[in-house]
Amino acid sequence: MTIYDVATRAGVSISTVSQTLNRPERVNAVTRERVLDAIEELGFVPKATAVSHARRGVGRIGVVAPFTSYDSYRRRLMGVLSESDGTARDIVVYDQVSAAATMSPLLRTLPVTGRLDGLLIMGLPLDDALARHLTTRRLPTVLVDSRRPEFSTVDVDDEEGGAIVARYLLGRGHTSFAFVQEPQQSFAFVSQGQRRNTGFLRVLSEHGLDQDRVQTVLVRNDISGGHEALRQILAQNPRPTAVFAHHDLLAAGLLLECRRNGVDVPGELAIVGFDDNSIAEAAGLTTVRQPLEESGTIGARLLAELIAGTSTSVQRITLGLELVVRDTT
Secondary structure (H helix, E strand, O other): OOHHHHHHHHOOOHHHHHHHHHOHHHOOHHHHHHHHHHHHHHOOOOOHHHHHHHOOOOOEEEEEEOOOOOHHHHHHHHHHHHHHOOOOOEEEEEEOOOOOOOOOHHHHHHHHHOOOOEEEEEOOOOOHHHHHHHHHOOOOEEEEOOOOOOOEEEEEOHHHHHHHHHHHHHHOOOOOEEEEEOOOOOOOOOOHHHHHHHHHHHHHHHOOOOHHHOEEEEOOOOOOHHHHHHHHHHOOOOOOOEEEEOOHHHHHHHHHHHHHOOOOOOOOOEEEOOEOOHHHHHHOOEEEEOOHHHHHHHHHHHHHHHHHOOOOOOOEEEEOOEEEOOOOO
């Protein structure tokens, strides 16, 4: 089968087929799916696959994650690079949008191109169709900070992370709370922030607090989101005395805005983040530490074993979390 056969089956030009394989974000979603369906039906294999087979000893790994949205994935990538240091392995990095926004068209096309010997997907959701395409193409795949029963996974228990924060704040005597996160634009999956909020609210409910009274504050996913977060929090009646932020950058932005507006932390408002990134230590943030570099290291190791054929079983590795108490509580 050739690219011309695919174009004929899909009813598009060969340039559209080429764009679908190489720049999928530039192709209309409906057209893109039609082309990819034609590729699957015909069993089309791009020429690049022959190159892939010829360099099996190298092992080219694709790492897909929302690197520019969250610093935590940069640290996971450091773990991947550390595990791959000294090997003949090539690491190809693909930056995708936040997991709270949408699923990436790139993930749909990567298994088809044949340019990779393995795929490491970090923090991005996979629907049933995408999981099926990955398994059909037999592309070795490992998930980090994401879950599917078909694939080996390295993650943490985000719900338990939220529960840890709730238990700690309740133990400090707080009874009024807010949760800060970025807007969830796609509800086709459950994001890490939603899972943390679920665990947080569950523990509060178990202690007799009305979940409806816990305000969820939706702001931009950067440090400047702290301004809007504080405005909404101060407008509440009764005003929350403790805030749990989805990750450290949002928590740091909120802390900065509190200092600008003379809000005493932790006297008037306690703040807790998540991840324990470098900004948390610099700002003195209480946070939940997750082993970011270790997750990348383990993910890369599992993927290397799949590529080499030394492991075929699906593994689920859940790493531990640790509450780090600092100045903001």
